[in-house]
Amino acid sequence: MRSLIACIVAALLALVCAATALSKETAKELARQPGWGRVYTVSGKVAVRENPALDALTVRVLKSGQKVRVDFVDDGWAAVFDPAEMVRAETRAQGYVRLAELHAEASPGAKPEALPRSEKPAKPEKPAKPPAADQAKKTGAKKQAPPQPFGEIRVADRKMAVRAGRDKDTEFKRLLPAGKRVRVDFLEDGWFAVFDPEEKVRDLSRAWGYGRDKFLVPEKDYAGQPLPEATEPAGKEAPAKGAQKQKNGDAVAYAVLSRQADLLRPLAPVVLRVRLDMPAPPAPEALRKIVREIWKAERRKNEDLQVEVLLPGMEKDGLAFAVARFHDDGRLKEFWWREVVLRTKR
Amino acid sequence: MYQTPMSRSILLRHPFFSAVILMLLLAPWPALAEQKIGFVNPQRVVNETRLGKTAKADLARYVAEKDRLAKASAVQIETLRKEAEAPGLSAQDRTRREELLRRKAAQHEQLLSENARDIKAEETRLLQYVMRRAEAVLEDLGKKGGYAIIFTDPAAVGYVDKASVDLTERVAQELDGRGK
Numbered sequence: 370m371r372s373l374i375a376c377i378v379a380a381l382l383a384l385v386c387a388a389t390a391l392s393k394e395t396a397k398e399l400a401r402q403p404g405w406g407r408v409y410t411v412s413g414k415v416a417v418r419e420n421p422a423l424d425a426l427t428v429r430v431l432k433s434g435q436k437v438r439v440d441f442v443d444d445g446w447a448a449v450f451d452p453a454e455m456v457r458a459e460t461r462a463q464g465y466v467r468l469a470e471l472h473a474e475a476s477p478g479a480k481p482e483a484l485p486r487s488e489k490p491a492k493p494e495k496p497a498k499p500p501a502a503d504q505a506k507k508t509g510a511k512k513q514a515p516p517q518p519f520g521e522i523r524v525a526d527r528k529m530a531v532r533a534g535r536d537k538d539t540e541f542k543r544l545l546p547a548g549k550r551v552r553v554d555f556l557e558d559g560w561f562a563v564f565d566p567e568e569k570v571r572d573l574s575r576a577w578g579y580g581r582d583k584f585l586v587p588e589k590d591y592a593g594q595p596l597p598e599a600t601e602p603a604g605k606e607a608p609a610k611g612a613q614k615q616k617n618g619d620a621v622a623y624a625v626l627s628r629q630a631d632l633l634r635p636l637a638p639v640v641l642r643v644r645l646d647m648p649a650p651p652a653p654e655a656l657r658k659i660v661r662e663i664w665k666a667e668r669r670k671n672e673d674l675q676v677e678v679l680l681p682g683m684e685k686d687g688l689a690f691a692v693a694r695f696h697d698d699g700r701l702k703e704f705w706w707r708e709v710v711l712r713t714k715r
Numbered sequence: 716m717y718q719t720p721m722s723r724s725i726l727l728r729h730p731f732f733s734a735v736i737l738m739l740l741l742a743p744w745p746a747l748a749e750q751k752i753g754f755v756n757p758q759r760v761v762n763e764t765r766l767g768k769t770a771k772a773d774l775a776r777y778v779a780e781k782d783r784l785a786k787a788s789a790v791q792i793e794t795l796r797k798e799a800e801a802p803g804l805s806a807q808d809r810t811r812r813e814e815l816l817r818r819k820a821a822q823h824e825q826l827l828s829e830n831a832r833d834i835k836a837e838e839t840r841l842l843q844y845v846m847r848r849a850e851a852v853l854e855d856l857g858k859k860g861g862y863a864i865i866f867t868d869p870a871a872v873g874y875v876d877k878a879s880v881d882l883t884e885r886v887a888q889e890l891d892g893r894g895k
Contacts, residue, residue: 424787688844703784705777709770709844713893 405457405574406440409471417464419657420700421446428464456533457574459658519571520554523585526593531578535560542578543622544646547593553585561585621659622646626685638675638694641667650680650690650711657704660693683710753865753882760849764887770841777837781830788823795819852889856882
């Protein structure tokens, strides 16, 4: 009898241990989930379009049962991402789908109710609620403490790349010049998540990307020349260099080379030539988002603006790598790129 | 001694032949080098080099983009046509829709004409891009090989012995070598 009781107790203990281990795994898994957007399960075939318009090019087709992360909802359309996508940036979207064609599935960070068709786009500046914040809300915490600075301020000790992931082969996000101050946190595998130095919200989705820890030194250890902008308030553009300006369009730096209107043809578009500050050409999908951001930032009132993109080393007046024309509402009307310019040494 | 008419003739001309041979031997070699003529077929440069093939792929993509615009416009016209021909419309409505259709059809025609013009312009731009790089190769080849003239237009000369003077292959190889 005693041995039977001992066996039952042992079995119960084993069950408790297994349950504890399982809940830890689940918690870890949840922590790995990006805390933004919503995960949807596709029912039936759904076309992913390059723009939020029915006549836009279909860039891929989602199959039934496939999961996608969805955000940047606008007028019944939403940007779709890989479900594991950590960075909430529209430039990383695979394309756009009509929300009506998707089927919602609950997920961490997702709202339980269905999104209305007329929902306005979530602004990238607005931080996605981290799971911890949700938990605080559920447990009855009435007031949240104001966000405090997190991580630490470090300085790039050389010109270095900020990338989309903790790997040198991931997508290039932006270039940090030597002396650039940044806020860093989430150190993992020798890579920091890199933020704006004035960032107050400790949320990976607000990071610029990831940078190697060994090139980001504490301020006191930095021996090089500081950047003039380092002492300026955050968000201010770098000083213009000649006729060129350094700007950021959704985490991609670019310089405006020229802006020309054809005086003989008043209906012809104004041509804006920009040079991207990227060592490697971006993929066409990313380039579409980049040109749209540039158009949004550079277009003057009611202007028909054509954006021409050049890469470092290309002749200022030479053949552009990519050209984009837009509808008045910012949707891409025409977009093409020339790989031939990549075939010659720059 | 019996002499054939042919041998007599050679003997008679002997001083002349000697003079010609002597002149050829004494002729300055650089002068002969200046007479080298080459020929390059631009179409083959475009068709057979990586650079040219990439340019053609770029152009095909551009044409597809223009086709997409034209198709979208055609679909809109078709929709407007169906609306204008729908039964049960009042005379006023029908006139308004027909006017809309007429304007859209005119816009469509303009779009097609602009597309054709744009495609031609893009083709020229891409071709120029390739040929400018081919010309740089030609210039080097001409200087190093001692070519006085390299033709690029077969129609400009009456006859070209392509087997002996065709430099197209060399230009293509050099162009590919210079690319990435």
